[in-house]
Amino acid sequence: MTMQQAGTQIAARTAAIIDEFKELEGPLLPILHGVQDEFGHVPQDALPVIAEALNLSRAEVHGVVTFYHDYRREPAGRHVVKLCRAEACQSMGGDALAAKLKQLLGIGFHETSADGAVTLEPVYCLGLCACAPAAMVDGEVIGRLDADRLEEIVSQVSA
């Protein structure tokens, strides 16, 4: 598929999502969620389409997308591991766990493994301080992490 065809297709699928949410009050965030659900990320080509439909400027849509880290600009790996780096988790050995996790996965934060299996991201508080250190794997929260649990997670997501 050429780049242009891909762009046209993104525009068409985005337009369908816009139609679905356009009548909501403050439709931009729901539309962006819809786009991310559809494509796994928010493709750049979707932004002008959204801007045009909502009578916003491209800059405004760009500003919103980049403000929220949860809107991805590139596709993530098949699995997403988010490790909490906030104060409570740090005090419970989070730094060591982070180093260990990076070493096991062979990637740093904000990176995706070469085989596209996993993306590693830091997160600042999952609300699970009582069970620190904590992580989130593909949307599921996991508490009381330790080295063994980490290895288990890694073997699970690397498969």
Added chain:
Amino acid sequence: MGLITEIDYGTPASKAEKQITLTVDGRTVTVPEGTSVMRASMEAGIAIPKLCATDMVDAFGSCRLCLVEIEGRNGTPSSCTTPVVPGMVVHTQTGRLKDIRRGVMELYISDHPLDCLTCAANGDCELQDMAGAVGLRDVRYGYEGDNHVFRKHDDAANFRFMPKDESNPYFTYDPSKCIVCSRCVRACEEVQGTFALTIEGRGFDSRVSPGMHESFLASECVSCGACVQACPTATLTEKSVIEIGQPEHSVVTTCAYCGVGCSFKAEMRGEELVRMVPWKDGKANRGHSCVKGRFAYGYSTHKDRITSPMIREKITDPWREVSWEEAFAHVTAEFRRIQYQYGRTSIGGITSSRCTNEETYLVQKLIRQGFGNNNVDTCARVCHSPTGYGLGQTYGTSAGTQDFDSVEDTDVIMVIGANPSAAHPVFASRMKKRIRQGAKLIVLDPRETETVHSVHAKADVHLPLLPGTNVAVVTSLAHVIVTEGLFDEAFIRERCDWSEFEDWASFVAEERHSPEEVEKLSGVPAERIREAARLYATGGNGAIYYGLGVTEHSQGSTTVMAIANLAMATGNIGRRGVGVNPLRGQNNVQGACDMGSFPHELPGYRHISGDAVRDIYESLWGTKLDNEPGLRIPNMLDAAVDGTFKGIYIQGEDILQSDPDTKHVSAGLEAMECVVVHDLFLNETARYAHVFLPGSTFLEKDGTFTNAERRINRVRRVMTPKNGLADWEVTQKLAQTMGLAWAYAHPSEIMDEIAKTTPSFAKVSYDYLDQMGSVQWPCNEKAPEGTPIMHVDGFVRGKGKFIRTEYVATDEKTGPRFPLLLTTGRILSQYNVGAQTRRTENIVWHDEDILEIHPHDAEQRGVREGDWVRLASRSGETTLRATITEKVAPGVVYTTFHHPETQANVITTDFSDWATNCPEYKVTAVQVNPSNGPSGWQEEYEDLSRRSRQIERPLEAAE
């Protein structure tokens, strides 16, 4: 003479009536309710440190430098976001505040380069000023950590560092100097209304981003420069400042582009213009500007500018540079010879809407007094002459009824045949601001223009009418208003003649004017006409703004009257927020019309046949004036072709490019024996000239311009004329050579003569303008401070006059040979025939005229995006490239007329307004076909053009 520094009050003024008194640092100050503590302090003369606040935009409260302490309140609120309350006691300088401010400044500076000495903003940097104000002496953090300042970080590339964006031709974006105060973002949104900038990311990642992390040029940016003006650091800086350095003095003057008439400070270094900064006290623009006014002044020093007078025997000869004296003597001899040979009325002249009132007055005086006839006309003939006629007939004055401030009180804005976003950008920004506050917008335009569809200010109702059906559609709006009983009976009974209204009402109520009938000829869905009429009549204050899409038609005057009828019928006249407002194309169209440039009128719109009026001038000028109107431009050209009109003095107008039916214009000029062109450049008309008198720019002379709101603004000389003489001096010296005893030492003396002889200008003088800033005419004993709103207690003519507006379809009809309708317009970055803007960097936005065509029409003709096409009408043909867009309806094509290579007016016909001869630019039946490149006419023209511009230089002997 020094730099004019305007006080920045930090937050916008409050319009509230209720006054509130508070104490700031022991000083008592009284301000309107809703004023911020910051502004109140400034009013009391106390400047609170600030970075993210400026009075052009609303308070934001992000820089945390303007904190204050208020007795009885906890903490340290930001003064910009805290409104005043009665009896408040504010302290702006306490130990606690000093510590906080110093700490905040230290953090700012920890991510800002310390290259003040070599920085372009050195001497004009608010960050530098604030560092001084808070007493910053030390930055403890160092630059070892994360920063946006250095290209390298720990010997590796610093991923946070962004290089300069130099894409915009006029300013630079240097992200390394940005403190992310977001003033630029807010200026783009609140002042300009384009929303091209945003803050991307969050926290320490936050950066200013044009568009979606694009370059400025690729983004939605329209280069108005509001962001550059708002930037407190060197992040956004004019390239001219980077190149030249800081200005040392400034002079307030008036922009010479469109009819908005923005006031600017010309900031100078010696005789060099460093930058133009919109003046906040300018009542037309309130501190805003567009890309043309702020940046596109480079033409004044362009190499194409001619600075010596030149003459030649035949138009095929090369030009010969001569002295001013020789040029004047030559013109005098030729004009006298022609008059002796062909009669007194065989010569005439054209005044310019680009020159000052004083210069225009002198040219018409030269013709009436010196030539002894009334053969004077002006370029308003081809743009707003129907406005003069239509509004004169219905209301009694040939001018708009409001000031621009009035739009702030408008609830329903109706824009007819105008695209302010492109042609009157500063007014468009003010209009959009009001729309974002909730006003409704109705647009009548064949195209889906930028005004119909702009971010956060979309038209509520767009009537995409077929070109040429204005009268039908506007009359149909009246039909709905009358038949649905939406008219304002009390207003009509009080202000107008009720029986005339009844006659008009019965006319518009006829079934043939119903939206359903009009839909058939205009293509506008009936329901939309009804919706627009109801909205305008019942939506509160309704104001109509219209442009050349109304006037440049065979029924231009009729449409103006139809518009006037609408406003009267709904009572939308005579107070703030309402009215009928022509958007004038050129800086001084209004003034040129006021100054007696028409063949039938003396200054102040007084008919030449009036004995009393002629008496005033006859006794002052000591000559007998002809009581018959002279020739209009098209009549002069006709007479030339007939052999009875042989000489013309054209000041600052390029009739060959701007007037319709180019071939007819060239035939007329070619038949003349002495064509004198007085202009900055060898323009297209100069190809047929025998004498060229170099002109001066608005920067090089004193005078006044009158803008679309009748505002008389001062133009002030900031540099010596490159050609040696200001235009008024050229006309004066020519008149003196012709034997007239003129002795004006300064343009102020010309204005004194105008004031003495013209009742509506009676109180105007340069001293008075200096004192008042500007005034709107009428300015006389009855209205000593001028007249922002007209017809307040009654129409100037007495009773408002309703006039029947019968729709007569133009003779310019589509048929099998020419099945499409061509309409023309302007683009933001270019101005009129482009003589000025094409000679600036503005060409990066628009370097050729493009034909817009609907996909359906394009497909039928096998035209693809970017193809060369041949555009032909019964008058002529040209070629240009096409773009395919749904902005135009099927059956309609559109182009601009900014480039001489395209010569769009080769296509336009000689049809014109029935009342005023204003040409029908906006409707031409055409055909479009694919083509290989420029037409024969264009190539021939290019060739002739090159040959006719040759200048003979004395040969230097070889040594």
